[in-house]
Structure formats: structure tokens, C-alpha cells
Amino acid sequence: MQTNRRILVIQPELYATTIGVFENERLLYEQTIHHSEEELNKFTRIMDQVSHRKHTLLHQLDLDGINISKFSAVCGRGGLLQPITGGTYAINEKMLYDLKTASFGEHVSNLGAVIADSIAKGLNIPAYIVDPPVVDEMQPIARISGIPEIERKSIFHALNHRQAGRLASKRLGKTYNELNLIVIHIARGITIGAHRNGKIIDVTNGLEGEGPFTIDRCGGIPIGRILQYGIEKSDQIEDWEQKLIKQAGLKAYLHTEDPKVIELNLLKEDPWTIEVMQALAYQIAKEIGSMSTVLNGEIDGIVFTGNVEEDDFVMKEVITRINWIADIMVFPGNNELEAMNEGVLQVIRGEVPVKTYP
Numbered sequence: 001m002q003t004n005r006r007i008l009v010i011q012p013e014l015y016a017t018t019i020g021v022f023e024n025e026r027l028l029y030e031q032t033i034h035h036s037e038e039e040l041n042k043f044t045r046i047m048d049q050v051s052h053r054k055h056t057l058l059h060q061l062d063l064d065g066i067n068i069s070k071f072s073a074v075c076g077r078g079g080l081l082q083p084i085t086g087g088t089y090a091i092n093e094k095m096l097y098d099l100k101t102a103s104f105g106e107h108v109s110n111l112g113a114v115i116a117d118s119i120a121k122g123l124n125i126p127a128y129i130v131d132p133p134v135v136d137e138m139q140p141i142a143r144i145s146g147i148p149e150i151e152r153k154s155i156f157h158a159l160n161h162r163q164a165g166r167l168a169s170k171r172l173g174k175t176y177n178e179l180n181l182i183v184i185h186i187a188r189g190i191t192i193g194a195h196r197n198g199k200i201i202d203v204t205n206g207l208e209g210e211g212p213f214t215i216d217r218c219g220g221i222p223i224g225r226i227l228q229y230g231i232e233k234s235d236q237i238e239d240w241e242q243k244l245i246k247q248a249g250l251k252a253y254l255h256t257e258d259p260k261v262i263e264l265n266l267l268k269e270d271p272w273t274i275e276v277m278q279a280l281a282y283q284i285a286k287e288i289g290s291m292s293t294v295l296n297g298e299i300d301g302i303v304f305t306g307n308v309e310e311d312d313f314v315m316k317e318v319i320t321r322i323n324w325i326a327d328i329m330v331f332p333g334n335n336e337l338e339a340m341n342e343g344v345l346q347v348i349r350g351e352v353p354v355k356t357y358p
Contacts, residue, residue: 005072005348008119009340010057012077012111014188015040017053020337021066024345030337033060046108047100054115073125073348075340076116078132080105083154086135086162086200087355088343091117091127095357107207109133128354130343131158133207135200142202142294152210156191156203157306163339164305165195167331172300179300182291182326184284186306186314187334190214192287194294202294204287209244212283215257218248219283250276266313281317288322299326308332 004023011018015037021029033056043049061068078089079099089095091113097103099110113129120127135158145152161183162176168183169176177198184192190212193203204211206219213219230240237243251257253276254265265273292299302325308315310330319328346352 005345006070007341007344008068008071008074008116009337009344010074010076010112010116010119011334011336011340012053012108012115014108017057018337019057019061020341021061021071022337022341025341027337027341029064029066031060031064033057045102046106046110047102047114050111050114050118053111054118057115058119068119068123071123071125073344074116074120074123074127075344076112076114076127076129077109077159077336077340078129078134079110079112080107080155081132081134082358083134083136084132084357085137085355086131086158088128088130088347088352089132089355089357091120091129092357095129104134105207107133128340128344128347130340131162133158135162137199137201138203139201153205153208154200154203155205155207156193156200157185157187157189157206158200159336159339160185160305160334161191161193161195161200161203163335163342164303164331165198167305167335168301168303168329171329174300180295180298181301181303182288182295182299183303183305184288186284186304186308188215189217190219190284192284192291194291196295202291207245211287212280213249216247216249216251217245250280263313277313278317281314281321284314285318285321288318288325292325297325302326302328304328304330305332306334 007022009020009022015035016032018032020027040049081095081098081104095113096117099114102110116127133155136154138154143151164183165176165181168181169179172179181195182192183195189206191204191206192211193200206214206217209218210220250262254262254273256262262273266277288302302322308330309332347354
């Protein structure tokens with residue numbers, strides 16, 4: 001008889017915290033708690049938000065009648081850590097230190113493990129992360145950047161990439177480890193990866209300026225031009241990180257990041273909006289073509305996941321350009337809650353070993 005395991009999963013996002021409660025594979029409860037800019041602007045650093053977000057989500061669970069004493073484990077979204085292989089990791093003090101001190105970068109995903117650990121310690125149960133954004137399975141040749149002192153990094157939506165690959169494998173009637181796939185995660189950031197036999201051997205680093213531009217990130221840009229721009233504007237721009245990954249992309253071109261406004265302008269056939277959105281689709285398609293060469297053209301499927309719908313403007317433009325490469329599969333939404341739960345269940349059931357960081 002199968003033992004019932006109740007698992008709390010926590011997914012922090014820029015202005016929201018999504019939580020899910022699973023009993024074995026079954027999702028019992030899901031809630032997204034929205035945080036306003038005004039609410040979060042009170043905190044100097046992202047890590048300063050831990051206590052506030054923890055209190056808010058526990059209060060929400062209490063309001064909705066979820067008995068936290070029944071939890072068997074807690075899983076938080078993994079953050080920016082040192083490069084590690086994929087899998088399920090027990091949260092330990094070294095991991096917490098690296099996240100709290102932003103040793104490998106500051107990002108909202110860093111909150112996941114810290115909040116999960118705090119809740120788990122109060123309940124005397126284990127806490128985990130699964131496939132954090134720094135999963136690194138890149139082949140050696142993909143690390144070479146062109147400057148010996150700078151190696152390409154693997155930072156991407158590893159959790160949803162892997163889950164989308166598993167969903168594709170079920171549709172194709174094979175195991176994930178048997179397939180060659182190109183997976184595209186489209187959200188606030190866009191990452192595009194080459195999956196070969198269960199390993200993600202190359203992927204765009206959507207956080208540090210690779211691949212297509214996004215809602216507010218610049219993507220890959222001409223190095224010489226940005227250096228010259230930096231010299232010319234050095235007295236006008238105080239925070240270059242803000243400029244490149246929070247004030248660029250669609251936000252800079254269209255002066256909005258609201259998808260409803262953009263969609264309305266597309267319906268009005270605004271020429272500038274159409275051109276910019278076509279450029280976004282063009283860059284996504286170009287990167288997919290690039291990843292097809294990584295897999296030597298031997299591709300079982302092209303898989304889209306995240307904030308995608310087959311009939312939206314960008315997807316139509318992308319598919320028109322790439323449907324000759326391989327069959328296309330679209331799995332809308334973030335499947336990250338399910339992926340985290342699955343990773344924890346495998347460890348609890350003894351199906352895979354738990355990994356230790358670092």
C-alpha cells in the first residue's frame with residue numbers, strides 16, 4: 001500500500017509567490033499570492049523579503065484551511081548557486097549561505113530555498129530544491145566564449161525545461177533519455193536549450209545577455225556598440241544591471257510591459273508594435289536554428305513551454321520560421337510545481353538518491 005506524502009512547494013517570482021500542496025502526485029491546492037511594487041519596495045535587498053513572504057504564505061494556507069502539520073517535506077525553487085548537475089538536493093547550510101549572501105548573484109529565485117528551509121525547520125521535516133537555474137550539463141565545447149577569462153555559464157529555467165522534456169517524451173512514447181529536443185521556455189526571461197539523451201548540453205543564458213530580447217532584458221547585443229554607449233552615457237546611467245536586464249527589451253521599445261496593451265496595439269495593427277514583436281519572434285527562431293546545429297540536425301521535437309499559446313502573434317511568427325526543422329509541441333504554463341513535487345517524491349520513495357550541495 002502506497003504511503004501518502006503531502007508536500008508543500010514554493011515558487012517565488014518577482015511580484016508573486018506561488019504555492020502548491022500535493023498528496024503524492026495529486027495537486028490538492030494551488031494559490032498565487034501577489035505582491036505589489038509598493039509592498040516590496042520597502043525591502044532593500046531581495047533576501048530581506050524572506051520573513052514577509054513566509055508570513056504571507058503561511059497566513060494564506062491558514063485562511064484556506066490547509067493543515068501544515070500534515071506536510072512530509074517542503075520544496076523551494078532553487079536559486080543562483082554554484083554550477084551543479086540536475087537532481088534533487090537537500091537544503092544545507094552551505095546552500096543557505098550562498099543564497100543569503102548572493103555569492104553567485106541576486107535573483108528572486110534565491111528566496112525559495114531559504115523560505116522552504118525556515119518552514120521545514122519549524123515542522124521538523126526535510127527541505128529540498130529540485131533542478132535549480134544553475135544546473136550545468138553543458139558540453140565542454142559550449143563553454144568557450146571567445147575570451148579565455150570568461151567562460152559561458154549555464155543559467156536557465158532548468159526545472160521547467162526538464163519537465164517540458166518529460167511531457168514531450170510521454171507524447172512521443174519514448175523516455176526523455178532517448179530523445180534529442182530543443183526546448184524553449186518563454187516568460188519574463190527566455191531560454192532555449194539543446195537536450196540530448198537527458199542532458200542539456202547547451203543553453204542560452206537569459207539572465208546575462210544571451211539569446212533573444214525579452215519583456216525587459218536586452219538579450220544578445222553588439223559588444224562594441226554597448227561599450228561605446230557606456231562611454232557616452234556613463235554620467236547618465238547609475239545602474240547598468242537595471243538598464244540591461246530590467247529596462248530593456250519590449251519595455252524599452254514599446255514603453256510598456258503589459259501584455260494586454262501590447263495585444264491591443266497588435267489588434268489595432270500598430271506598425272511599430274508589429275515590427276518589434278516580429279523582431280522578437282525572429283530572434284527566438286534564429287536561436288532555435290542555432291540549437292539545431294548543436295544536435296547535428298537530429299531532432300525529435302521542438303518543445304515550447306511557459307507563457308505560450310499556439311495561436312498568439314509571436315508563436316505564429318516563430319512556428320512559420322522553424323516548422324521545417326522538426327515537429328512542434330506546445331505545453332503552456334509553468335509546470336514547475338509538478339516538477340518540484342516529482343523530484344521530492346522520487347527521493348522520499350528511494351527511487352533516486354538525494355544529492356548534497358555543493
